[in-house]
Amino acid sequence: MKKIILLVCVSFFMLESCSSNEDTPIVVPSATTAEAVLDGNSIKITWQAVTGAGITYNIYRNDDTVKINSTPLTEAKFTDVLTTTGAFTYTVTVNLSGQESPKGIASEKVVLEVPKTRTFEVYKYDASNVMTTEYKSFSTFTYDPIIINKLISVSGNYLIAGGAASTESNKDIYTYTGNLIMKLESFNNAGVVQSSTVYLYNDKNKMISLENTQNNNNIYKIVFDYNVDGTVLGTHYSGISGALEPRGNSSVYTVLNGNLIKEESFVVNVGNPIQKSTIEYSFDTKKNPFANVLGFSNYTLWWANQNNEISSISNNNTSSTIYSSRNEITYNLNGSVLINKFYRKNGTNPEELYSINTYTY
Missing domain, CATH: 2.60.40.10 (Immunoglobulins)
Structure with a gap:
């Protein structure tokens, strides 16, 4: 009897040992590139x-x-x-x-960077080509605390140079429906509306019109039609409420990769030849400071540019003078614009520094 008990114990031990030797560690697959x-x-x-x-x-x-x-x-x-x-x-x-x-x-x-502040300075030149500041502004951008790229307002302070300097301020307030900007209202420092712009979009969320109303009830409107060749026709109207009339001018815009690369404008005056002007733009590959702001990509033309303009050439059929401009841009480590110096040149005249935009994020 004692011998039988001993055999059972040995057999149990041997089973446990075999089971332990057959266990294999769990191999977790490697993770891939995100x-x-x-x-x-x-x-x-x-x-x-x-x-x-x-x-x-x-x-x-x-x-x-x-x-x-x-x-x-x-x-x-x-x-x-x-x-x-x-x-x-x-x-x-x-x-x-x-x-x-x-x-x-x-x-x-x-x-994801959006402008938090912007300083804008404009320059002028006297007869001796001495440059001075003509105009300077400082703007602060406020965003929704939940949808962090949804622009609520832009508050600005302005210094007008020349003669007795004076300070002005205003505030722009944006109204959204979903991801689309439907209205932009501009208020002076007394809280009085100075202008209001209403935007309309088609079922593809492309802007089809903008209508700007000034506080004197004057209205300026552009209607956009999207052509099958990819160009956009802009027809301009003006007047007062209920009495808008064509201004006699229109524009054809060419957009490529989210940027306005060409603008052709036509002015029709009865009894005179049609005046035509053309501006062609070139861009870099880095993001425009407002490219990530909600709703700006649904705008049309200049406001919707996804990259930064680096140069332009313009001319018209009533003058042999060619106007050109270029931007000298400094970026931060994330590729966002820190400083944009805008230079312009009129024909054979010397190039002039016209303005500087400086951003923080």
């Missing part, structure tokens, strides 16, 4: 899905050690709704049976 794309005030992150049962993922922003997803992700995608502006990269890890892989390869840097 891809990140800016979408309004959010960044959409995607990566190559890992096959296998029970696989989940975590997402890390920049070099943070704390994941940004509140629960493990079962799909190879995630949307990071930003609460602050800046530059962001993302990495992915793979989870399996309570174990987490090392971080995968980080995404390329994604930047």
Whole structure:
């Protein structure tokens, strides 16, 4: 009897040993490269899905050690709704049976920067070509605390040079419907509306008209028609409420890659030849300071430019003079405009520095 008990104990021990030797460690698949794309005030992150049962993922922003997803992700995608502006990269890890892989390869840097302040200075020259400041303004941009690229207002202070200097201030207030800017109202320092601009859009969210009403009830309006060749026709009207009439001028605009590259304007006066002027623009590949502001990409023409103008050439059929301009731009480490110096040249006259825009983000 004692011998039988001994054999049973030995057999049990041997079974345990065999079972332990056959266990294999869980191998967690490696994480892949993350891809990140800016979408309004959010960044959409995607990566190559890992096959296998029970696989989940975590997402890390920049070099943070704390994941940004509140629960493990079962799909190879995630949307990071930003609460602050800046530059962001993302990495992915793979989870399996309570174990987490090392971080995968980080995404390329994604930047969401919008102007916080802007200083604008305009210069003039006397007969001796001495340059002085003619006009200077300082603007502060205020955004929605939740939708951080939704512009609420722009407050400005202005110094008018020449003679007795005086200071003025105003405030522009933006009204949105969804992601579209529907109205822009400008107030003076007494809180009185000086002008109001109403914008209309088609079913593709392209602007089809803007109508600006001054506080003296004068109205200026442009109606935009989108041609099959990709150009945009702008027809200009003016007058008072209920009595708008064509101004006799129109424009044809050519847009490429989100930038206005050519503007042809025609003025028709009865009994006179049609006056035509043409401006051609070239651009860099970096983002315009307002490219990330909600609704600006739905504007038409100059306001919607996605990149920065670096030069222009203009002429008209009533003069042999060619006008040109160029911008000398300084960028920050994220590729956003810090300083934009605007130079212009009239025919064979010397080039002049006309204005400087300085931004903070």
